[in-house]
Amino acid sequence: MSELTPKEVVAKLDEHIIGQHDAKRAAAIALRNRWRWKQLPEEMRKEVTPKNMMMIGPTGVGKTEICRRLARLTGSPLIKVEASKYTEVGYYGRDVESMVRDLVEAAIQIVKATKRDEVLPKAKQRVEERILDLLVPTESTWSQEEDPEAEARHQRTREKFREMLAAKELETREIDISIEQRQAPMQIFSNMGVEQMDTNLQNMFEKIMPKQHSHRKVTVEEARGLLLEQEVEGLMDPDAIHAEAIELSEETGMIFIDEIDKIAGGAEGSKSSDVSRQGVQRDLLPIVEGTTVQTRYGNVKTDHMLFIAAGAFHRSRPSDLMPELQGRFPIRVELHDLTQEDFLKILTEPASSLTQQYVSLLETEGVTVEFEKEGLQSLAEIAFQLNQSSQNIGARRLHTVLEHLLEEVSFEAPDLKGQAIKIDANYVNQKLASVMKSEDMSKFIL
Numbered sequence: 073m074s075e076l077t078p079k080e081v082v083a084k085l086d087e088h089i090i091g092q093h094d095a096k097r098a099a100a101i102a103l104r105n106r107w108r109w110k111q112l113p114e115e116m117r118k119e120v121t122p123k124n125m126m127m128i129g130p131t132g133v134g135k136t137e138i139c140r141r142l143a144r145l146t147g148s149p150l151i152k153v154e155a156s157k158y159t160e161v162g163y164y165g166r167d168v169e170s171m172v173r174d175l176v177e178a179a180i181q182i183v184k185a186t187k188r189d190e191v192l193p194k195a196k197q198r199v200e201e202r203i204l205d206l207l208v209p210t211e212s213t214w215s216q217e218e219d220p221e222a223e224a225r226h227q228r229t230r231e232k233f234r235e236m237l238a239a240k241e242l243e244t245r246e247i248d249i250s251i252e253q254r255q256a257p258m259q260i261f262s263n264m265g266v267e268q269m270d271t272n273l274q275n276m277f278e279k280i281m282p283k284q285h286s287h288r289k290v291t292v293e294e295a296r297g298l299l300l301e302q303e304v305e306g307l308m309d310p311d312a313i314h315a316e317a318i319e320l321s322e323e324t325g326m327i328f329i330d331e332i333d334k335i336a337g338g339a340e341g342s343k344s345s346d347v348s349r350q351g352v353q354r355d356l357l358p359i360v361e362g363t364t365v366q367t368r369y370g371n372v373k374t375d376h377m378l379f380i381a382a383g384a385f386h387r388s389r390p391s392d393l394m395p396e397l398q399g400r401f402p403i404r405v406e407l408h409d410l411t412q413e414d415f416l417k418i419l420t421e422p423a424s425s426l427t428q429q430y431v432s433l434l435e436t437e438g439v440t441v442e443f444e445k446e447g448l449q450s451l452a453e454i455a456f457q458l459n460q461s462s463q464n465i466g467a468r469r470l471h472t473v474l475e476h477l478l479e480e481v482s483f484e485a486p487d488l489k490g491q492a493i494k495i496d497a498n499y500v501n502q503k504l505a506s507v508m509k510s511e512d513m514s515k516f517i518l
C-alpha cells in the first residue's frame with residue numbers, strides 16, 4: 073500500500089481539495105498508520121488495534137472527496153455506504169456485512185481493470201485471428217491428395233486479408249458472429265433477492281446455468297468491439313482475480329460510512345427506532361473491530377481495512393454512539409463550512425477543476441469558453457449566497473449553478489463552432505439574476 077509519507081499525501085490531496093487542512097492531515101495519518109502496522113513484528117501486530125477516522129462536518133465540504141482521492145492515490149478499493157440504510161441482523165433489509173461484500177466487488181473491478189490492460193494486446197491479436205477465420209473460412213472438403221496446393225493457397229489468401237484488415241479496408245464488410253450469454257440466476261428467482269440467497273448456492277447456479285449463444289450479422293468494425301470483450305474475459309482467470317481482490321480488500325480496503333450520526337441514539341426519537349439504531353451499531357462493531365465475513369468469493373477479514381465514519385452531527389454527538397464504537401474511531405477531525413473564497417478556488421485551482429471540465433467538454437465542439445476573473449468571482453458569490461438563503465449544500469452548489477450558467481451554450485454548442493464565449497461578470501449576472509430574484513425558482517433550478 074502507500075509508502076507515501078503523510079506530508080506527501082497531504083501535498084497530493086492539496087492538488088484536488090481546497091482547504092480542510094486538518095482533515096487531510098488526519099487522513100494521511102490514518103493511511104500511514106496502516107503502513108506502520110504492517111512493518112511491526114507479528115507478535116506486536118496482534119496487540120495493536122487499528123485506528124479509524126471520524127469526519128465531522130456539514131454536507132458537500134469534501135469528506136467523501138478526500139477519501140476518494142486517498143483511495144485513488146493508493147489504488148485501494150473504496151465504497152461509500154450510508155449507515156442509516158442498514159437494518160439489524162435478522163430484520164428485513166440490508167445487514168451491515170453486505171458492505172464488506174460490496175467492497176470486494178469494488179476490488180474486483182480494480183483488479184479486473186489492471187488485468188485487462190495486461191491481456192489486451194493478446195486479446196486484440198486473438199480477435200484479429202477470429203475475424204480472419206470468419207472472412208476466410210477453411211474449407212472442410214479439402215483433401216491433401218486432391219489438391220496439395222489448397223492449404224498454401226488458403227494461407228496466402230489469409231495473409232492478404234490480414235493486410236487488408238490492418239489497413240482498415242474491410243471495416244464495413246459484414247460477418248456472422250456468435251455471442252455468448254449466460255442467463256443470470258436472478259431471472260429464475262425473481263422474487264427472491266439474490267443477496268438473501270446463500271452465497272454458495274449463488275455460485276452453484278451461475279456455474280450450472282447453460283451458456284447461450286446467439287448469432288448476429290455485424291460489420292467487421294462492430295465485431296471487433298464485441299469479440300474483444302469475449303476474448304478479454306476468456307484470457308482472465310476468475311479465481312486468481314477473486315483471490316487478488318480479497319487480498320486487496322483485506323490489506324487496503326476503505327469503507328466510508330456516511331451518516332453515522334443518524335444511527336447515534338439521540339435524546340429524542342421513539343424508543344423503537346433507538347433500539348434499531350443501537351442494533352445497527354452493535355452489528356457494526358465486530359466488522360470495525362475485525363471479523364471474517366463470508367462472501368461468494370471466499371472469506372474476507374476486516375481486521376485491517378480502514379473505516380471512515382462521517383456525519384454532520386447536528387442533532388447528536390459522537391459521544392451518543394456506543395462507547396466501544398467511539399473507541400474504534402479515535403482519529404477525529406472537523407471539517408469546516410466552505411467560504412466564498414474557497415468557492416472561487418474550487419472553481420479554478422484543482423487539477424481538472426470544474427471550470428476546466430466545462431472548457432474541455434465544449435472544446436470538443438470547437439467552442440472556446442473563457443472564464444474571466446470577475447465572472448468567476450460573481451459565480452462564487454452567487455453560489456455562496458444561495459447556500460445561505462436556501463439549503464446549504466456546500467460545494468455541490470457550484471455544480472448546479474455552473475450547469476445553469478452554461479445551459480444555453482451547452483445546447484447551442486454544435487452551432488457555435490469556432491466561436492469564443494467570454495464568461496464575465498455581466499454574463500453571469502445576466503444568466504443567473506432572473507433565477508436569483510425568485511426564491512422559488514432558485515430552489516428548483518440552482
Ligand SMILES: Nc1ncnc2c1ncn2[C@@H]1O[C@H](COP(=O)(O)OP(=O)(O)OP(=O)(O)O)[C@@H](O)[C@H]1O
Pocket residue numbers: 088089090091092130131132133134135136137138330382418422466467468
Ligand atoms: N474542499 C473542497 N475542495 C474541492 N472540491 C470540493 C471540496 N468540498 C467539496 N468539493 C466538491 O463538492 C462535491 C461534494 O463533496 P463531497 O462528496 O466530498 O461531500 P461530503 O462532504 O462528503 O458530503 P456528504 O456527507 O453529503 O456526502 C464533490 O464533487 C467535490 O468535488
